[in-house]
Amino acid sequence: MGSINMRWRTVIKNSLIYFFLIGGAVVTLIPLYTVITVSLHSDPYFFSVQENITLLNYLKIWQEVPLARFYFNSVVVAAATIFGVSILCAPCAYAFARIEFIGREILFWMVIATLMIPPTLLVIPNFLIVKHIPLLGGNDIFGQGGVGWLNSYWALIVPLSFNPLIVFLLRQFYFTIPRELEDAARMDGCNRFVIFLRIMLPLTKPAMVVVVLYTFMLSWDAYLWPLIVLIEERMFTIPIGLAMFRDAAEVQWNVLMAGCGVAAFPLLVIFVFTQRYFVRGVTLTGLKG
């Protein structure tokens, strides 16, 4: 009797758990559901009319806004930021981990201290710094007279290319590589640069994958900073461009939702194939950071 009772209790408990999990899943998927259903309808407002399913909106969105241009901008900026992070953060992290140089402690301390600074604080000064970059964008040597890096890819790429959190993370990874490996390579006459390129980088590939995905996510998602530094429509990234289209007088929900679908699609696909790394990245950036 008792065991039957127990079994029933387990069944009820499990079905309750699944009930709530599936309920949560439904709520989680609401925006995606909205995007799919609204974008497939020819009527901009009502989605419950089943007859009018169409893919036309996915064509329209490319004509009504320069979505291809926005896409191109977002991809260029994300790729360049990943490149920037790789060539700026990884060497820094290596030097902090393995080379004993004058001022290492104080420099590393300063980098870590800025981890505490919220991004909001950097927005105002960085706008002015970007505007007054000397000798570029029509500026003179004192950074006056032009627009500097405003309305350019540089403004989106360069400030995000040094990420203290990534430097900290990679440094932790370089610590885990046995020192003997490096010593052996030096005995064979390798210099630091060769060691870094031929030993450190290949051995920390998983960490670099996390860094690349994390940087891509940050760049693809960025909104406030691009909103501030971009002026002309042809420079807009996807989030800025779609938000602008929405603000335009009449909201064509079905076309707009098609745009949202196109914007969300790449990262979701990448995520499905790489979720292992994302999960590792989260626990690393979150708990160790």
Next chain:
Amino acid sequence: MIKVAKSGQKRHKLKKIYRDTIVALAFILPGMIVFFTFRLGAVIFSFYISLHKYRLLEEPVFLGLQNFINITRNSIFLLTVKNTAYLVAGTVPAIIAISLTLAIVLNTQLRGRNFFRVLFFSPLMIPLAVAAISWARALDSAWGEWNWLFGLLGIPSQHWLSDPKQAMIPLIIVNTWRNIGFFMMLFLAGLQDIPRQFIESAEIDGASKWACFWHITLPLLKPVLFFITVMSIINISQVFVTPQIMTEGGPARATLTVVLHLYRTGFRYYRMGEAAAMSWLLFGVIFTLTILNRKLFGEERRY
């Protein structure tokens, strides 16, 4: 003899350090230029700006702490602080309760747990601006999916986005939706750090599941819990995208958050000095919370 050898060694070591410093410089210089310009330099510059009347096309005028005094007396700024506090108070407990529950449920040998983990994490993969547009449609009072659903259930239509009293609710929902997956993963990592023997031995001693959770899991999870509390407060207190896109701070400034107000002060009215002062006040609050957290719960986990 020995002395000479020692000083020779010392000199050799010193030489090595100098040589290493030059090598290190090649490694760190590009990164440090960006760091000193757009991070450290920006922080110092921001402080300088906050002490001045700083308009885009005018010469800055030194004001001392006048900007800080002005904004703390400004009723709109105080309203944004209140709004942000409301948003934090609504979102952070929801995030923590839901993500902790999900983490505990998905930490068991449940079938399909990986699927659910990935699913709950997926909102982080959609650009927030895009998700906010989609949510704005779903919550739209005239043709949103939510009201259609409510209609089927016999609940009257809700005008969430256009009613000043309710406009914060959609923002709470969306920011919770966005963040639970991330914090669930952090909780899961924390739960997996708890040694299994602890709970097993307690169960052998006859403790109930609830008692195990209350007396073993939760106390051991405390550092993670407080880390997550602070981190989510820091995140949510800087909310910008959702009010900017979904409500534009309205109706009647009901969803005007600190960062949205800061953005408008700085980049619509170009009052950079005041905007910088606001960001320092925000940082002050966040910093105090972090230090408080370190002081109260900073001790290392030891088993």
